[in-house]
Amino acid sequence: MNPVPDIFRILPEVILTLTGVLVMLIDASLPSGFPRRNLGWVAAVGTTLALWASLFQLSLPQGTGFYGTVETSAFTIFFHVLICGIVLVALLLSLDTLPEDSHHQGEYYALVVFGAVGMCLLTGAVELLVVFIALEISSIATYVLAAYRKETARGPEAAIKYFLLGSFATAFLLYGVALIFGATGTTQIYQIAHAAPTALNHSLLVAGMALMLVGILFKVSAAPFHVWTPDVYEGSPSPVVALMSTAPKAAAFAVLLRVVYEMFPTLRSTWSPLLWIVAVLSMTVGNLAALRQQNVKRMLAYSSIAHAGYLLAAFAGLGSSGIAAASFYTAAYAAMNVGIFAVITVVGGYHEATPMIDDYRGLLYRSPLLGGVLIFFLVSLVGIPFTGGFFGKFYSFSAAVGGHAIWLAIIGLLNSGLAAAYYLRLALATAQRPDETSAKSSAPAPQVGVAVGAALLLAVAATLVLGIVPNEVLRAAESGAHTLQAPPPQNENGIVIERLPAAESDLTHP
């Protein structure tokens, strides 16, 4: 077998890094008054190339590179493609939204791309220190992006909240890594999986895992680690929210899957009830809080907490069914959430003149396109069949039922019934006749530019494909799930990297 050059294992990350550096260099060499909008196109092209590079990795044999620190497998490719897709849509969205004279546009695009590097690396890392570094790369980029509208009061506030709480969470994660290292003597995930069942200090291992879970659950904004979400979403520019409500979460869920299913399958009896509780809390807290919101972005922030809960329900699924369901849900959630934030970006504009639900009244009359697309995404978030949102929920809860977590499924589905109330409030306001007396709701419809149009089209197409012909995506998710559970190939560098055989891990937890 020809050894695969290590560089191929991180090709998408390399391309994204080069793109980011290129954007920064061009930005620095342009005269100060020169419009920098086209840098966004450079970033978009780079992201598209990275997406192709991820697909190219399908032809590589599954394995690790750089001394067993990064992996390429169907699992990592699934998430790479997903993240690159989200970043691409977010970039297209930003192109038409950021004001022409906006300061530091070059930095914005570079940060988006650097953030993507971190997220991609996060899904491929099989070494806890690389996980930590990748998490920091992606987090720091998003902290800065959250503060992009620094002329407003809310922007810096959001960023500082996000930064302080996020740093705490990362510290938890790092502490967990340290404890796990103490218990097993390694930070390589396969080796930890191998050593964990026989580790002498079992409680140290459990504590380490719990701390790691705290750090990761913060990133996916699951309750009770969710308090930052509404404020940050409200203060950040909408295209940034489109990005950070989906891509970092997708990456964090990939890490979570890796930690619980690949690293600690033997501790299932410990993490499974924990995640059960977090799932129920997230859905319930998210939905109940969202019911009371009048601000659209805050409402969607709470809705994203609830969706994290639905997604965590999939972790009750046994073996590959749970992994596949969680991966699929991540994709479905990303498609519809990016889509809805795209609509909000267009309607609200950069300065967000229309933040309230009432401001959306009559949107369907003013702009049938935007109103229709908004209702479509809301319908998908509710989970109506023939949309991606339905199949996401369907697979997630069917994995839960398959894992004998009937109550989790019942609570989850009742919650999704409850959630319909606030989604519909927005959808019905959109469908209502416009209020002639209000200046805001009778304002002329916003224009849909080429880039934003392409972003909307991509999101609608993805949501429909996931809802009507999900076979291909599901197959990809399943083969990803299998690679996460199958024994790894031998490493060409001679390092002993073993993984617990999948059969054994299933046997230990009937």
Place this chain on the structure above:
Amino acid sequence: MGTIDNSILTLILLVPLAGAILVALFPDRAKLPNWIALLTSLATFVLTLHLPFHYDLARGGFQFVVNKPWIENPAIAYHVGIDGLSLWLVLLAGLLAPIGVVASWNAIHSRRKVFFVLFLIQQTAMFGVFLSLDLMLYYGFWELSLVPMAILIAMYGRKDGPKAALKFFLFTFIPSAPLLVAILWLYARTGSFDFTTLQTLIAYGQFPAGPLCWVALAFLFAFAVKVPVFPLHGWLSDTYSEAPVALAMVVAGKLGLYSMLRFHIGLFPVQARAAAPYLIALAVIGILYGACLALVQRDFWKLIAFAAVSHLSLVVLGIYGFTFIGTSGAIYQILSHGVVDGALFLLLGVLYDRYATSQINAYGGLAGRLPRTATLFVLTTLAMIGLPILSGFVGEFLILSSTFGGVSRGWAVAASLGVILGAAYMLWLVQRVFYGPQSDLVSSKPPDDLHLGELALLWPLAVLTLVMGVAPSIWLPTIEQGVHLPPLITHSGPGFVTLTSTPMGGLR
């Protein structure tokens, strides 16, 4: 089987959807959306007409079946087919669609494109519910049918549309959560969503009785809300008073009752038998309660809503009496109710269109001003209260007589009382609206009787009620083909012995 027989059901599903896409693509100019919607719904109706002529009565069972895998894992199939139970319901839905389009012709002034797109999607969803034989496919259409309805109520609501829409949606969406869990549970145990497979497996006792009882209850609950059965009727009156006429007449009643027959009694005969006494009691309460509330309503949409509670409860009584005649009568009553309620909605829509109020006491003495409306209204009313030789009589008679003979005399007497009350509130409505002295509102407006288009809609419906009243033998043989009584718990031994008359495609 010819090729048309293989694709007819798919066509019935796809034509309205294609119409919706066409309406969305063409500009909203010169009533173009109306014409496209009318043509597609007429085309669908013609397609549904194909079914009764080619349904092989001697063979029975599911026909025109298409069964293709759709999603591999979980194994969801595109499995459609009809039997005697769904055949006429499909035809009814097909008939009401063009009527609904014409009824909206002038009533919908603004945003016609959105209206007709959603109306046609609603059609596809309704046909999907009647045709699906795969539980997931069925669930998909069942949920899909909520969305256009909710949006249209919000858009065209008369007073407080969004609130009524939200109520409608939540009332019907939340109960479908346990339904989905129940379906998933069945799948987790069997690996199949297929109706006939599951029917066979349940009949052969493949499931533990305890959980199965809860699963059956989850099914029943979702359907009972949709019908609605007595304590769960909170959404209906708001929906009726706010929904556009076309949608209210298309949606009323059919989906929930059909689902009860097909998926509750069809899948869980033993559990349905066990639940029957409670449902009969609730049905009788519903009959009386709906009738009593209808008597005191001041708003005619609300009156019709509570009348519907009463009438639909009567159908539930027929279904859960578990007599052959009663079930046939119940299915017949669904059809009759669809036609009669449709006509009544059209007529009230005409009144609302002319006088812009639904307060009954604002009317009076209309018969002298609008004689044609009055004639048709009285005819429809008589059909509704079950006058012999009109359609309402057949179903009511079959249900009540079978309840009297086969279930319980007490319940039958109580239910008959509801029928008498039904006559009272309907005739009183006619009297207050059409007779007596002319009210100020009526005399202040120039008389504007039914136009040619409206007559062209209403007379066929009136004739149809008459034909359904005198010649039920056109419909009943096919309906009886679709009636499969569940076995008695006490008398039959293992449940499957009597169930072998039901189709078991899964085993063949």
